[in-house]
Amino acid sequence: MALIVQKYGGTSVANLDRIRKVAKRIIRVYSAGNDVVVVLSAMAGVTDGLIQLAHQITNDPNRRELDVLLATGEQTTVSLLCIMLESMGCPAISLLGHQAEIVTDRAFGQARIVGIHATRIKELLTRRKIVAVAGFQGRDQQGNITTLGRGGSDTSAVALAAALKADVCEIYTDVDGVYTTDPNLCKDAKKLHKIAYDEMLEMASLGAKVLQIRSVEFAKKFNVPVHVRSSFKEEEGTMVVEEEEDMERLVVSSVAYSKDEARITLTRVPDRPGVASKIFTPVADAGIVVDMIIQNTRKGGLTDLTFTVPKHDYPRAMAIQKEVAKSIGAEQVLGDEHIAKVSVIGVGMRSHSGVAAKTFSSLANENINIMMISTSEIKISCVIEEKYTELAVRVLHQAFGLDSP
């Protein structure tokens, strides 16, 4: 008998029929004697609909109030699930973020969980209740409703699993696990049986949309085994777990890609102390996150400086840099929205050399030019022209033997 936290995403609870299927799955696990805590997202499309509604009023809705509005989405699904479970004869109770005492900081719209007081949930489990917790939401110290940002229900689930010391946190989604790369893009992609937290972290930050990155951070920090699987199928998915020795046999475990960034270059920047700060401080002040940065020294004390930003921040970032260029005396500001970032990831890199060389040569063989490179202990990312994305992914996937079991 185990304590299992299950999280169901928006497509899994998109209508009453699907909620009924979810309820049946829960009852099966519960009836086998397990304690079950369920975390739900809003029905697919609901959160976006509410955001649009608020934006019909103003482009910049008050963040505290927007969170109050968005929190209704998960409130709806947990109550419907509990009505469903109760109608099937199963004792269930819903808890909203504040009732589950999911305490966060006050960063409305992107709050971070600072603690969970799980006493009430534990007591309810002792009484053999199925506890359905509204995902994506919490409360700050003053009792204001907060939300955790896109994909926040993953984090709610893993944080609850950590607080409850659950045996496993199952993330039910519309894909049946984590793949060596995007199966839509590469038909030879293989489902991974197991993956290390660090690899999943890199994948999440490099474009794979399976799990919210913060949920993986939580899982790693508290060593919560996470099982990513499909709510539409019975088969097992992918376990995200602590790094194990046999994982290193595979040098690269996956290939990720992202088309969500754009590139900005300032040419002939006078290379003086403090100039980087003048370039990046106004970007940071505007809340724009810079990913990769490259600086090439040129003769005459002038340098070219290139960096990437999220595509949706690109127009604002360009406007800022045009002002910056004037004030620091740079020649011009060049921008490119048509780029992609492809990455190879694997904890095996820690003990294997030659991964970078193989990556670069594989791309070169296809005449794909690498514009920027960024590396960590377990990943190599290359920025390339967007039109080569699919080709690059397939080439790298094959080069590291991910297409053969």
Next chain:
Amino acid sequence: MALIVQKYGGTSVANLDRIRKVAKRIIRVYSAGNDVVVVLSAMAGVTDGLIQLAHQITNDPNRRELDVLLATGEQTTVSLLCIMLESMGCPAISLLGHQAEIVTDRAFGQARIVGIHATRIKELLTRRKIVAVAGFQGRDQQGNITTLGRGGSDTSAVALAAALKADVCEIYTDVDGVYTTDPNLCKDAKKLHKIAYDEMLEMASLGAKVLQIRSVEFAKKFNVPVHVRSSFKEEEGTMVVEEEEDMERLVVSSVAYSKDEARITLTRVPDRPGVASKIFTPVADAGIVVDMIIQNTRKGGLTDLTFTVPKHDYPRAMAIQKEVAKSIGAEQVLGDEHIAKVSVIGVGMRSHSGVAAKTFSSLANENINIMMISTSEIKISCVIEEKYTELAVRVLHQAFGLDSP
């Protein structure tokens, strides 16, 4: 400078355009230097839609969870209003039932307010915030979400006004005040400038749907002046206040009617001690509220017993009485769904005689047969055939001079 509680009903916040109009009205009052607390209902139709959704799952949705579901309706409107107010440059903050510390008993779906801790609201008003409170909802002692039943937002508003010692509680609705009778039914109906709590209580319980009866009880108990008015017009509506001496000049202040009841008669009931208990206990156990009861003694120790129940409980009540009739040896059970109750109401009755006689003769002159009569200090109700409702209302309205200013 006053402290004003305003409540807006579902039609007043039915869409973003109307919410914008409400926001403008609030800002006008706020900008004049008043402190404003706003109580909102859900958008028109939303609560019914959610109830239907739950009933697609089961005929008898878990009451605790249904309240969690329904509470999203008001959560949506208060957050949208605050986003609107903030976008117009007005400092606003929404509070849900539990955040406003509206504490209720645990009767899900029809909870009663047992207390309001208004400290936080007072503090927010001191900081010149417009406070928008979700109507219809509260929390019990354990923090479970509760709802107050249909029309509950009226009660939220009046209870908040009482707790805050507000100068007035304005109830904005789709009618522009309280009328001498239903204007849809009697074109000579006049808007009342002022009405006593007791009269409003009788009107609410006798079929007028302007205010939830519990809100009037609260207003009377805590002496909160209530101003019923239209959110679509500027003109003043009707003040509901403590009884004043000049109110007695008008013998009857209004005529109410209801078609929401049905009549059940048990014939030839053996008139023994305990028999009434045998008839009414199972009805009460089924949660059915009996309104009027009449018992006629007949010869031979047999009696006829007639009573009325809400129309939607009629089929259940009939089934119960057929069982009862067998067990107590009554002859038969007769039922009639086609009845109406017309009532004349006025605090002036306390000091004037002849009201009953005038009521009965006015109806008799039109050949309207009176089936049952029920009286209190300030009202006389008659059950008649349903088809005569409109005629009876007009006749009584005229007989007591309500058609002339």
